[in-house]
Amino acid sequence: MKIAVVGSGYVGLVAGACFADSGTEVVCVDVDEAKLEKLRRGEVPFFEPGLAAMVQRNWPDRLSFSSNLEESISGRQAVFIAVGTPPNEDGSADLRYVLKVAEDVARLAKHRLVLVLKSTVPVGTNAKVRAVVEKFATHPIAVVSNPEFLKEGDAINDFAKPDRIVIGTDDEDAFETLRRLYAPFNRQRDRLQRMSPESAEIVKYASNAMLATKISFMNEVARLCDAAGGDVEDVRIAVGSDRRIGFQFLYPGLGFGGSCFPKDTRALVQTGQEFGVEMGVVAAAISANRQPVLDMVKHL
Ligand SMILES: NC(=O)c1ccc[n+]([C@@H]2O[C@H](COP(=O)([O-])OP(=O)(O)OC[C@H]3O[C@@H](n4cnc5c(N)ncnc54)[C@H](O)[C@@H]3O)[C@@H](O)[C@H]2O)c1
Numbered sequence: 001m002k003i004a005v006v007g008s009g010y011v012g013l014v015a016g017a018c019f020a021d022s023g024t025e026v027v028c029v030d031v032d033e034a035k036l037e038k039l040r041r042g043e044v045p046f047f048e049p050g051l052a053a054m055v056q057r058n059w060p061d062r063l064s065f066s067s068n069l070e071e072s073i074s075g076r077q078a079v080f081i082a083v084g085t086p087p088n089e090d091g092s093a094d095l096r097y098v099l100k101v102a103e104d105v106a107r108l109a110k111h112r113l114v115l116v117l118k119s120t121v122p123v124g125t126n127a128k129v130r131a132v133v134e135k136f137a138t139h140p141i142a143v144v145s146n147p148e149f150l151k152e153g154d155a156i157n158d159f160a161k162p163d164r165i166v167i168g169t170d171d172e173d174a175f176e177t178l179r180r181l182y183a184p185f186n187r188q189r190d191r192l193q194r195m196s197p198e199s200a201e202i203v204k205y206a207s208n209a210m211l212a213t214k215i216s217f218m219n220e221v222a223r224l225c226d227a228a229g230g231d232v233e234d235v236r237i238a239v240g241s242d243r244r245i246g247f248q249f250l251y252p253g254l255g256f257g258g259s260c261f262p263k264d265t266r267a268l269v270q271t272g273q274e275f276g277v278e279m280g281v282v283a284a285a286i287s288a289n290r291q292p293v294l295d296m297v298k299h300l
Pocket of ligand 1: 006007008009010011012029030031032035082083084085097100101118119120121148149150151152259260
């Protein structure tokens with residue numbers, strides 16, 4: 001199969017390299033020429049274990065890099081959108097890069113293809129992209145939501161051995177294209193979870209918000225331990241021993257950070273507001289996340 005991945009940042013590059021390594025012919029597209037030049041020399045612009053070696057062993061046979069979108073999507077069965085969705089001032093996701101790529105692909109496509117939303121986007125974005133496609137495309141384009149769950153630092157492992165592969169579409173052919181594409185990562189057991197685009201979009205934010213909430217909750221418990229004389233380490237082990245709860249994301253610390261949790265939790269609260277649904281638990285997790293740093297400053 002031949003695909004293009006538009007946006008060669010963390011997610012796009014990992015996805016592109018992993019698909020290429022599994023036998024797919026991939027072109028990674030970006031607007032940043034300097035980044036593409038580095039990649040053609042086998043240099044990855046961020047640290048991710050194993051990624052540079054994977055890029056080097058697949059370039060140029062199965063993995064190439066280009067800034068020419070028209071050439072890159074020509075003859076490709078699927079085009080992934082993996083550009084950034086940074087926060088607007090109010091916390092909502094800025095969709096301008098996603099919608100721009102969707103419009104460009106729609107205008108330039110000269111054959112039927114599947115447009116895959118890999119970027120993290122709020123519920124309703126698939127419908128917005130479909131509207132853009134309907135306006136500009138001259139050939140049939142199916143829009144599929146396929147959120148990414150990799151974490152930085154273990155991205156290749158997460159991509160190649162995912163807990164689940166979420167595919168939001170009601171188009172049979174598009175689903176079949178993605179099923180074939182993901183087949184190398186789906187051998188041990190069936191990890192494909194097919195659902196509506198709306199559900200797929202919500203899964204990504206709900207997952208990150210659930211993990212962030214676990215962190216904030218445990219930090220509150222740690223504060224109670226401090227105040228009341230408990231030992232949070234004993235509490236953590238005993239609470240985590242309940243298999244319904246588990247040990248992951250139960251470490252007390254400075255709160256959640258990184259490139260996704262803060263922006264995705266805020267975006268989920270914002271999406272709730274748009275739909276008239278108060279996301280009170282997530283809002284509390286965000287608010288509680290400020291406390292550990294304030295506490296640390298007090299101790300300095
Ligand atoms: N980084 C993570 O751990 C992670 C995990 C899961 C999901 N996500 C989501 O995936 C998306 C991408 O995140 P990222 O961390 O890879 O972002 P990134 O900033 O590392 O990469 C985005 C890339 O897109 C390029 N780009 C922007 N506009 C373009 C255009 N019109 N054409 C071609 N390329 C263009 C940029 O130059 C950049 O290289 C975001 O929605 C993010 O929330 C990120």
